[in-house]
Amino acid sequence: MAIILDHVNYIYEADTAMARTALNDVSLQIPDGQFIGLIGHTGSGKSTLVQHLNGLMKPSSGSVYFDGKDINDPEYDRKNLRAKVGLVFQYPEHQLFEINCFLDVCFGPKNLGLPQKEIELRAYDALKKVGLPDEYFYQSPFDLSGGQKRRVAIAGVLAMKPEVLILDEPTAGLDPKGRDEILDLIAELHDTLGITVILVSHSMEDVANYVDRIIVMNKGEAVYDGTPKEVFAHYKELEAIGLAAPQVTYVMEELREAGLPVHTDATTIDEAADEIMRVFG
Amino acid sequence: MSSETMLRTENLTFEYIRRDEEGNVEGITTAVDGVDLEVKKGEFISILGHNGSGKSTLAKHFNALLFPTEGTVFVDGMNTSDASNLWSVRQEAGMVFQNPDNQIIGQVVEEDVGFGPENMGVPTKEIWERVEESLKTVGMYEFRKSSPNHLSGGQKQRVSIAGVIAMHPKCIIFDEPTAMLDPNGRKEVIRAARALNDVEGITIILITHYMEEVIYSDKVFVMDKGHVKMQGTPREIFSQVDKLKDLRLGVPQVTLLAHELRQRGLNIPEGILDRKELVAALKGLKWQ
Numbered sequence: 001m002a003i004i005l006d007h008v009n010y011i012y013e014a015d016t017a018m019a020r021t022a023l024n025d026v027s028l029q030i031p032d033g034q035f036i037g038l039i040g041h042t043g044s045g046k047s048t049l050v051q052h053l054n055g056l057m058k059p060s061s062g063s064v065y066f067d068g069k070d071i072n073d074p075e076y077d078r079k080n081l082r083a084k085v086g087l088v089f090q091y092p093e094h095q096l097f098e099i100n101c102f103l104d105v106c107f108g109p110k111n112l113g114l115p116q117k118e119i120e121l122r123a124y125d126a127l128k129k130v131g132l133p134d135e136y137f138y139q140s141p142f143d144l145s146g147g148q149k150r151r152v153a154i155a156g157v158l159a160m161k162p163e164v165l166i167l168d169e170p171t172a173g174l175d176p177k178g179r180d181e182i183l184d185l186i187a188e189l190h191d192t193l194g195i196t197v198i199l200v201s202h203s204m205e206d207v208a209n210y211v212d213r214i215i216v217m218n219k220g221e222a223v224y225d226g227t228p229k230e231v232f233a234h235y236k237e238l239e240a241i242g243l244a245a246p247q248v249t250y251v252m253e254e255l256r257e258a259g260l261p262v263h264t265d266a267t268t269i270d271e272a273a274d275e276i277m278r279v280f281g
Numbered sequence: 282m283s284s285e286t287m288l289r290t291e292n293l294t295f296e297y298i299r300r301d302e303e304g305n306v307e308g309i310t311t312a313v314d315g316v317d318l319e320v321k322k323g324e325f326i327s328i329l330g331h332n333g334s335g336k337s338t339l340a341k342h343f344n345a346l347l348f349p350t351e352g353t354v355f356v357d358g359m360n361t362s363d364a365s366n367l368w369s370v371r372q373e374a375g376m377v378f379q380n381p382d383n384q385i386i387g388q389v390v391e392e393d394v395g396f397g398p399e400n401m402g403v404p405t406k407e408i409w410e411r412v413e414e415s416l417k418t419v420g421m422y423e424f425r426k427s428s429p430n431h432l433s434g435g436q437k438q439r440v441s442i443a444g445v446i447a448m449h450p451k452c453i454i455f456d457e458p459t460a461m462l463d464p465n466g467r468k469e470v471i472r473a474a475r476a477l478n479d480v481e482g483i484t485i486i487l488i489t490h491y492m493e494e495v496i497y498s499d500k501v502f503v504m505d506k507g508h509v510k511m512q513g514t515p516r517e518i519f520s521q522v523d524k525l526k527d528l529r530l531g532v533p534q535v536t537l538l539a540h541e542l543r544q545r546g547l548n549i550p551e552g553i554l555d556r557k558e559l560v561a562a563l564k565g566l567k568w569q
Binding site for chain 1: 330331332333334379433434435457460461462463464465466490492493526529530531533534535537538541542545547556557559560563564566567
């Protein structure tokens with residue numbers, strides 16, 4: 001179910017004096033089962049890019065293929081695509097609306113026209129997968145904590161059984177423990193369901209801890225694409241475009257400048273601690 | 282109370298009634314529970330706490346958006362529950378919220394910043410002087426004629442801050458001002474807050490979930506279940522990694538790395554706050 005973007009351009013308000021290029025000749029391949037971090041400062045084109053992946057936006061030129069088929073072909077079943085490529089927006093709990101959590105999660109599968117039994121099975125299964133305690137299933141989503149609301153919102157997308165799950169800043173506004181819990185949940189969903197996950201994030205530390213591949217957007221272009229180690233090695237260039245490397249990467253650089261013979265490519269606390277202990281043995 | 286005190290709470294308690302859809306009372310939640318704290322003029326204070334710990338509710342008492350159910354809040358010696366103090370309290374203690382889009386109302390940056398002083402009845406000439414001075418303070422003067430819609434999140438948030446400064450407050454409360462910003466935007470806002478404290482001597486109260494942002498404060502309060510659970514300097518607070526984890530919080534990444542190295546046997550101090558301190562501590566050790 002790979003996604004391929006082939007020379008995708010997107011221009012806002014094309015053919016007007018206000019025209020702005022939001023995506024500039026983006027070509028990417030997203031194979032099955034990857035865990036990808038998408039980073040870039042505000043306005044770099046991240047959100048525009050992800051909305052092309054499930055057909056919410058249509059390229060001004062270029063093509064997007066899902067499972068080998070052009071999703072912008074007039075014959076293409078885009079409704080089905082939106083079930084397969086699930087998008088969790090920022091602050092998704094703002095979109096909860098039903099009188100209880102269970103009904104809220106039923107909303108997506110219901111719109112797919114599934115039989116009632118299947119709808120309820122999926123909703124139950126999705127709420128279980130996000131780890132919402134049973135006693136909350138029939139409570140109003142508005143009585144839950146911020147972290148739990150967000151779990152319900154993610155369950156609403158999981159109930160569509162997506163093959164690709166895209167989350168836009170899923171930890172925004174959560175406390176540190178809440179952030180870890182949501183990221184652990186996403187990693188677990190990735191591992192157990194074998195789905196592709198695309199995590200849009202402003203936290204370099206989170207991205208370094210969880211993903212296998214990072215795509216960096218700047219001015220509508222995918223400027224870096226590689227493993228966390230490869231991408232964060234460009235920390236100076238990342239700073240120039242309003243980003244940074246994880247704090248520990250800077251620590252390693254500064255230790256090396258201070259004369260310690262350490263390798264500087266650590267991007268997580270464990271990697272940094274291992275490398276420092278190697279030197280102090 | 283000494284004239285050096287900016288804010289003081291005595292047994293501050295705030296309760297609200299939870300109701301179901303029909304309006305029947307379901308129960309009472311105590312969001313802030315018997316808090317006593319004091320903030321001196323010119324201090325930079327941070328408040329940490331997990332979601333639902335009561336920190337925002339507490340902060341909303343500092344500029345009379347909420348009033349205590351029990352106890353008292355004094356802002357610069359004024360009791361906030363006394364209705365005749367309302368406007369003076371709100372002028373002295375300004376507030377910056379999480380979402381910049383909810384705080385900007387003007388079509389043009391300079392109009393937006395002038396809104397506060399205009400409402401206070403400041404003469405027109407002085408309004409423009411204040412607008413200019415405030416925008417310069419946050420480094421947004423060159424955008425004075427721009428539409429706020431065309432600014433980045435960090436820039437919008439700095440305009441919100443300028444709008445507060447234009448009211449000449451003695452104290453600014455920042456309620457998670459960086460939660461919706463990218464790393465650069467976060468840096469801009471924190472830099473602006475620190476400059477207001479250093480240069481203008483404005484008392485700052487910063488509420489945040491980002492541990493890195495509080496390391497320069499004079500004092501940190503940690504809230505849990507409506508109580509102040511911990512208070513101290515950033516170093517005192519961040520030396521207690523496990524206790525913070527129990528309170529659903531964390532420590533800056535560098536502090537965590539130092540903690541991990543200590544646990545693996547390296548002889549470095551607890552409570553290292555930034556990269557410079559960690560590098561200095563490690564340089565002092567012998568390596569192979």
